[in-house]
Amino acid sequence: MSHRQTRRVVSAEALAQGVLAGNRLLMARAISRVEDGADDAHAILRALFAHTGRAHIIGVTGAPGTGKSSLVTVLAQRYRMAGLTVGIVAVDPTSPFTGGALLGDRVRMRTLSGDAGVFVRSMATRGSLGGLSKTTGDVVSVLDAAGFDRIIVETVGVGQAEVEIAGTAHTTLVVEAPGMGDEVQAIKAGILEIADILVVNKADRPGVDKTIGALQMMLDTGGAVARPLRHHGRLFQIEMPVATPEQILRWQVNVLKTVAANGEGVEEVRQQIEAHRTWLEESGESKGREQVRAAHVLETIIQAELERRMRANLSVARFHEMVEAIGRRAIDPYTAASELLAAI
Amino acid sequence: MSHRQTRRVVSAEALAQGVLAGNRLLMARAISRVEDGADDAHAILRALFAHTGRAHIIGVTGAPGTGKSSLVTVLAQRYRMAGLTVGIVAVDPTSPFTGGALLGDRVRMRTLSGDAGVFVRSMATRGSLGGLSKTTGDVVSVLDAAGFDRIIVETVGVGQAEVEIAGTAHTTLVVEAPGMGDEVQAIKAGILEIADILVVNKADRPGVDKTIGALQMMLDTGGAVARPLRHHGRLFQIEMPVATPEQILRWQVNVLKTVAANGEGVEEVRQQIEAHRTWLEESGESKGREQVRAAHVLETIIQAELERRMRANLSVARFHEMVEAIGRRAIDPYTAASELLAAI
Numbered sequence: 001m002s003h004r005q006t007r008r009v010v011s012a013e014a015l016a017q018g019v020l021a022g023n024r025l026l027m028a029r030a031i032s033r034v035e036d037g038a039d040d041a042h043a044i045l046r047a048l049f050a051h052t053g054r055a056h057i058i059g060v061t062g063a064p065g066t067g068k069s070s071l072v073t074v075l076a077q078r079y080r081m082a083g084l085t086v087g088i089v090a091v092d093p094t095s096p097f098t099g100g101a102l103l104g105d106r107v108r109m110r111t112l113s114g115d116a117g118v119f120v121r122s123m124a125t126r127g128s129l130g131g132l133s134k135t136t137g138d139v140v141s142v143l144d145a146a147g148f149d150r151i152i153v154e155t156v157g158v159g160q161a162e163v164e165i166a167g168t169a170h171t172t173l174v175v176e177a178p179g180m181g182d183e184v185q186a187i188k189a190g191i192l193e194i195a196d197i198l199v200v201n202k203a204d205r206p207g208v209d210k211t212i213g214a215l216q217m218m219l220d221t222g223g224a225v226a227r228p229l230r231h232h233g234r235l236f237q238i239e240m241p242v243a244t245p246e247q248i249l250r251w252q253v254n255v256l257k258t259v260a261a262n263g264e265g266v267e268e269v270r271q272q273i274e275a276h277r278t279w280l281e282e283s284g285e286s287k288g289r290e291q292v293r294a295a296h297v298l299e300t301i302i303q304a305e306l307e308r309r310m311r312a313n314l315s316v317a318r319f320h321e322m323v324e325a326i327g328r329r330a331i332d333p334y335t336a337a338s339e340l341l342a343a344i
Numbered sequence: 345m346s347h348r349q350t351r352r353v354v355s356a357e358a359l360a361q362g363v364l365a366g367n368r369l370l371m372a373r374a375i376s377r378v379e380d381g382a383d384d385a386h387a388i389l390r391a392l393f394a395h396t397g398r399a400h401i402i403g404v405t406g407a408p409g410t411g412k413s414s415l416v417t418v419l420a421q422r423y424r425m426a427g428l429t430v431g432i433v434a435v436d437p438t439s440p441f442t443g444g445a446l447l448g449d450r451v452r453m454r455t456l457s458g459d460a461g462v463f464v465r466s467m468a469t470r471g472s473l474g475g476l477s478k479t480t481g482d483v484v485s486v487l488d489a490a491g492f493d494r495i496i497v498e499t500v501g502v503g504q505a506e507v508e509i510a511g512t513a514h515t516t517l518v519v520e521a522p523g524m525g526d527e528v529q530a531i532k533a534g535i536l537e538i539a540d541i542l543v544v545n546k547a548d549r550p551g552v553d554k555t556i557g558a559l560q561m562m563l564d565t566g567g568a569v570a571r572p573l574r575h576h577g578r579l580f581q582i583e584m585p586v587a588t589p590e591q592i593l594r595w596q597v598n599v600l601k602t603v604a605a606n607g608e609g610v611e612e613v614r615q616q617i618e619a620h621r622t623w624l625e626e627s628g629e630s631k632g633r634e635q636v637r638a639a640h641v642l643e644t645i646i647q648a649e650l651e652r653r654m655r656a657n658l659s660v661a662r663f664h665e666m667v668e669a670i671g672r673r674a675i676d677p678y679t680a681a682s683e684l685l686a687a688i
Contacts, residue, residue: 042678049676063407179523234651236663287671294670294677298663301681306654307578319580319642326638327631332393333638334386337645 012040016047019146024119027146031121034138045138048145053290055087055144056277059169060154066177067201070260071269072154076118078270079150085117087143087151091136119143137168137297167231167296170289171276173269175199176215178207195253197272203257203265215255229288231295235303238295240288251279313344356384360391363490368463371490375465378482389482392489397634399431399488400621403513404498410521411545414604415613416498420462422614423494429461431487431495435480463487481512481641511575511640514633515620517613519543520559522551539597541616547601547609559599573632575639579646582639584632595623657688 010018010029018026034041060068060075069090076086112118121143123136136153143151153169174195198219200211229240256272258265280286322336331339354362354373362370378385404412404419413434420430456462465487467480480497487495497513518539542563544555573584600616602609624630666680675683 046676046678050673053673231667235654235658236660238660238664238667291667291671295663295667297677298666298670298680298684301677302658302684305681305685306650310579310650314579314646316580316582319639320582322642323575323582323635323639326642327635329394329397332390333641333645334390336642337649340642340646341649 012043013047015040016044016145019044019048019142020051022146024116027119027142028121031139031142034142035123035135037135041138045141048141051145052141053144055140055148055151056171056273057140057144057169057293058150058152058273059172060152060175061172062175063177066175067260068154068175071175071199071201071258071266072152073112074260074263074266075270076112076152078267080115080117082270084149085147086119087140087146087148088112088118088120089136089139089143089151089153090120090122091153091155119146119148137293137300140168167292170280170286170293171196171273173197173199173273175201176211177202178205178211196251196276197269198253198255199258199269200255201258201260204259208257212255212257219253219255229285229292231292231299233295233299233303236295236299240291251276251283251285310344314340315343318343356387357391359384360388360489363388363392363486364395366490368460371463371486372465375483375486378486379467379479381479385482389485392485395489396485397488399484399492399495400515400617401484401488401513401637402494402496402617403516404496404519405516406519407521410519411604412498412519415519415543415545415602415610416496417456418604418607418610419614420456420496422611424459424461426614428493429491430463431484431490431492432456432462432464433480433483433487433495433497434464434466435497435499463490463492481637481644484512511636514624514630514637515540515617517541517543517617519545520555521546522549522555540595540620541613542597542599543602543613544599545602545604548603552601556599556601563597563599573629573636575636575643577639577643577647580639580643584635595620595627595629654688658684659687662687 010026012033015026015030015033019030030044032038033044060072062068072088072090076088079086112120121139123139140151140153172194174197176198178200198215200208200215202208231238231240254272256265256269258269260266280289318340322331322340325331326333326336354370356377359370359374359377363374374388376382377388404416406412416432416434420432423430456464465483467483484495484497516538518541520542522544542559544552544559546552575582575584598616600609600613602613604610624633662684666675666684669675670677670680
């Protein structure tokens with residue numbers, strides 16, 4: 001297909017067919033439409049949906065500065081050596097003021113480009129520093145339908161992203177680096193609950209044993225409890241039933257050391273991911289996690305649609321008037337909210 | 345007032361009166377009701393609203409491990425020496441699974457306790473790691489009405505919190521520490537847009553000059569642009585008009601060094617905050633920021649109420665059925681969402 005042809009307006013059906021055929025140009029275009037929330041985004045996703053569910057989705061998260069991007073790059077190379085194809089979705093923090101992505105495709109694009117078995121896509125979080133983009137799950141679905149064997153979703157930051165990624169991925173890696181303070185350790189208590197594999201990257205730095213010791217202690221204290229299969233959304237909260245007795249036996253979270261800069265330890269991480277994948281399937285945990293994923297996707301769609309409807313019903317001019325009145329202390333915010341909502 | 349008396353059920357009006365009279369027990373109880381979203385929370389806030397708007401609100405944010413809590417503690421002591429009263433609201437990350445606060449009141453409570461001119465309150469983010477709690481603004485309002493001269497709102501994490509705090513505070517401090525990677529520097533580009541004052545804490549550590557140099561360079565590159573007065577919510581986006589030519593001249597963001605552990609440099613930070621406060625008033629910027637704050641509060645209330653209404657109208661059982669169907673690939677999420685929403 002020539003460059004000229006792909007410049008034409010392509011229908012949702014043609015884009016979906018292109019994705020299924022592995023056409024990279026149409027894939028990139030389908031992702032853009034999905035990401036932009038174009039009119040035909042839902043049609044594309046509907047057409048692709050029956051072809052999803054085959055990829056193993058790997059979430060990689062952790063605090064800034066831990067070297068996640070390098071780790072993901074080397075991990076992708078290792079998967080390629082093992083004969084598997086890899087899609088990478090890197091969720092970048094966006095400036096809330098300019099709307100621009102702050103990191104972009106970085107070094108990774110250069111390292112991995114030219115390999116048809118790898119597809120890299122950077123996504124802006126659009127207005128939220130940290131946190132997954134609303135359409136991250138949809139972009140993952142496009143890559144899943146396109147037939148990539150493994151899809152890596154990378155998020156930056158200590159924040160909402162960690163929680164959301166657990167609802168989006170099959171296997172969640174939390175990346176650490178030596179030299180964290182007490183505050184970070186405390187936050188870890190929350191992050192540990194979502195980690196299937198812990199990676200201490202930059203393991204050639206001083207303090208690595210202390211960091212590993214602290215993480216191991218937290219894991220030991222936590223005990224062998226099954227990770228709760230729970231959807232904890234703003235609108236819906238549901239518990240998924242535990243399917244099998246094997247599922248109650250928790251996956252043993254291990255702490256692995258890597259130096260992504262020279263590739264050290266990354267193959268072990270890859271093997272651990274594959275071991276987790278096998279465990280998910282054999283224990284029946286897989287089914288439960290798939291449902292948590294489905295709940296996450298469904299709630300995201302419902303929220304987006306409800307917000308769209310609300311925006312259509314609420315008056316920005318009236319909101320602005322109320323803001324001014326509150327600023328003058330002429331009305332309190334609760335009374336102002338009631339008046340605005342009375343109009344719906 | 346005896347302990348026994350305060351154990352009785354106290355009316356919203358009595359609580360509001362107690363807050364205005366500076367009664368610490370009733371203040372704590374009013375805050376709990378507001379934080380818990382009790383039935384009379386709105387009544388309490390309505391009664392207090394006319395008495396708010398006097399405190400100067402200082403947001404302190406930055407990545408984990410930068411020593412924000414120590415800095416806030418010493419800053420509060422400095423304000424006390426200057427004869428001013430201080431309220432502190434520390435927003436702690438919460439485990440999304442257990443719901444518990446991860447940090448608690450920590451050492452600070454011990455250092456500052458016993459001083460009637462200081463009030464410390466830790467708040468859990470309730471379900472979001474990072475990010476402000478929905479009721480943070482309300483708790484600030486209670487402390488404002490109670491007559492505290494300065495209110496410090498401290499948030500942990502690189503994430504949504506940074507953005508939200510800019511809509512909540514009059515003066516925003518972003519705290520750094522030496523030894524950040526490139527990724528952190530990139531994220532800074534977003535955070536710098538909300539900083540009124542930059543503090544490099546732990547300035548006795550190696551690499552401090554490099555960190556200061558990097559921050560200074562980013563500031564110089566950014567140029568002397570006025571901070572946009574903008575409310576950027578999920579439902580509403582509005583621009584506030586710039587009031588005066590002085591406002592267009594941007595406040596000069598300075599990089600200050602501190603070692604909070606021994607108090608070094610904290611008095612200079614305090615003076616810089618006061619200088620910023622004076623600038624806000626003289627430039628007219630103050631009025632615009634107060635409106636951004638009002639917009640933030642109003643949108644938060646409207647969102648909470650809309651979510652409450654939706655939860656009342658949506659069927660969890662039906663949602664669960666759809667989740668199972670999606671898991672079986674029997675229906676795609678977009679069609680499932682349409683069917684669920686058709687019921688409203």
